[in-house]
Amino acid sequence: MREEDIETAIKVVIVGNGAVGKSSMIQRFCKGIFTKEYKKTIGVDFLERQITVNGEDVRLMLWDTAGQEEFDAITKAYYRGAQACVLTFSTVDRNSFDAIEKWKKKVEAECGYVPSVLVQNKMDLVEQSVVNKEEAEALAKRLKLRLYRTSVKENLHVDEVFRYLSDKYMLLMNSCVDDGQMQRIGGPNVFTTGNGIDNRNGNEKHQTIQLHPNKRRTQGKKSVIGKCSLL
Ligand SMILES: Nc1nc2c(ncn2[C@@H]2O[C@H](COP(=O)(O)OP(=O)(O)OP(=O)(O)O)[C@@H](O)[C@H]2O)c(=O)[nH]1
Numbered sequence: 001m002r003e004e005d006i007e008t009a010i011k012v013v014i015v016g017n018g019a020v021g022k023s024s025m026i027q028r029f030c031k032g033i034f035t036k037e038y039k040k041t042i043g044v045d046f047l048e049r050q051i052t053v054n055g056e057d058v059r060l061m062l063w064d065t066a067g068q069e070e071f072d073a074i075t076k077a078y079y080r081g082a083q084a085c086v087l088t089f090s091t092v093d094r095n096s097f098d099a100i101e102k103w104k105k106k107v108e109a110e111c112g113y114v115p116s117v118l119v120q121n122k123m124d125l126v127e128q129s130v131v132n133k134e135e136a137e138a139l140a141k142r143l144k145l146r147l148y149r150t151s152v153k154e155n156l157h158v159d160e161v162f163r164y165l166s167d168k169y170m171l172l173m174n175s176c177v178d179d180g181q182m183q184r185i186g187g188p189n190v191f192t193t194g195n196g197i198d199n200r201n202g203n204e205k206h207q208t209i210q211l212h213p214n215k216r217r218t219q220g221k222k223s224v225i226g227k228c229s230l231l
Pocket of ligand 1: 016017018019020021022023024025035036037038039040041065066067068121122123124125150151152153154
């Protein structure tokens with residue numbers, strides 16, 4: 001396999017309370033469509049899209065998890081191996097905002113640290129907002145997350161969410177590869193090594209992340225993410 005054929009694949013989990021727009025966000029990003037009808041997700045769903053980030057192909061595998069607590073036991077299992085996370089709440093649902101920390105902890109319990117982003121969806125309904133701007137910003141600051149305000153309906157800032165996450169993930173990966181350190185990201189079943197090969201279960205046939213350091217991306221500078229460690 002030529003180096004330029006090697007692809008980066010990122011498993012992303014989208015979490016948050018029911019009806020905040022998780023399925024809609026994934027449909028919008030992967031299929032370019034929006035549907036008004038609400039069909040609650042039963043368990044989990046999955047879609048993928050390939051994008052180019054800084055000249056590199058990245059395959060995003062987006063896992064849509066049910067927001068309703070009744071499905072907790074099922075969805076939790078699918079967090080395993082996630083390498084990035086979107087924490088979503090709705091502008092018009094106070095409970096969904098208050099639940100963000102709980103969702104973050106749930107993902108961390110299964111995956112450890114993964115690059116994450118906070119999304120306030122349904123910004124087209126900002127007139128009926130039950131979460132003010134300062135509160136949302138304060139939460140993002142406290143959790144050390146970038147905040148994106150989206151409207152999946154109006155297709156506002158949805159692409160940016162996934163581009164930011166991909167970029168963040170790749171920066172983290174490159175900083176580890178550049179440092180020649182071994183890194184474990186996203187839970188016990190995904191291992192990456194400084195040589196750029198996914199070592200999960202020692203079985204190269206089941207590669208999920210394959211890395212190829214691109215020094216040009218950082219112009220030889222150290223990554224802003226800093227030193228990598230076993231997570
Ligand atoms: N006005 C508005 N409605 C939205 C937006 N995004 C999603 N919706 C609507 O919100 C409802 C719930 O959206 P879903 O995407 O099914 O929500 P979910 O978070 O996947 O819900 P669960 O599957 O129960 O976890 C649907 O009726 C969508 O059409 C948005 O940006 N603006």
